[in-house]
Amino acid sequence: MPLCQLNDKTISLRDWNHMKLNRNVVRLTMGVSFLATATSLSAQSVPIVQPGAPGADSRVLTAEEATKLADTSFSPADIMFMQMMIPHHQQAVEMAKLVKDRTNRAEVVAAAGRIEASQADEINFMEKWLTDRGQPTKMGGAHAGHMHHMMQGMASAEDIARLATLSGAEFDRLFLTLMIAHHEGALDMVEELLGQPGSAADPVLFKFVNEVEGDQKSEIGKMNGVL
Helix, strand or coil: CCEEEECCEEEEHHHHHHHHHHHHHHHHHHHHHHHHHHHHHHHHHCCEEECCCCCCCCEEECHHHHHHHHHHCCCHHHHHHHHHHHHHHHHHHHHHHCCCCCCCCHHHHHHHHHHHHHHHHHHHHHHHHHHHCCCCCCCCHHHHHHHHHHCCCCCCHHHHHHHHHCCHHHHHHHHHHHHHHHHHHHHHHHHHHHCCCCCCCCHHHHHHHHHHHHHHHHHHHHHHHHC
């Protein structure tokens, strides 16, 4: 067997290679351990800051406090968004119900069916979300009178009344025009909500808002194709 000289000792080449392998494993293990420790320390050193109210100081949160806050918090903007989106969805359902007796165009009937089903489910979700957090499902007080103007894309009472008098292609055209504008208004409301500091921190609400955005965009694309 080939021999190697180590200091004043003679060892086999196999033992020499084994010693080199062990030293490399030790070095690699120490390197991984150091990297993991450094990464952990780096993560722990990044502060989680909760902005204060206007005029108040911010404060640093622990990881546990941040997690709890994210799971349970909701902002006034969140509440207003849900309270406004409920009647916004209700009008879409109201328009969709007019379709059955006024047109037989398959694409319009299918769109109305999807809108009626999905938005009715979302209304139930929004009402439950507000109720579970001890919030009213309707905006009260002085704000209630201005709510309609704040809900973008809403059809006017005159638009709805005129839609109910039409049938066939004329109905299809006005229905799709009003519903596309209605859905675009919902997207604007979502954008405004997400632009508010501290809004949609609740993971459940954040997921819902993103689903609303995706569904509305999908329906707009389909209705534009039919129109």
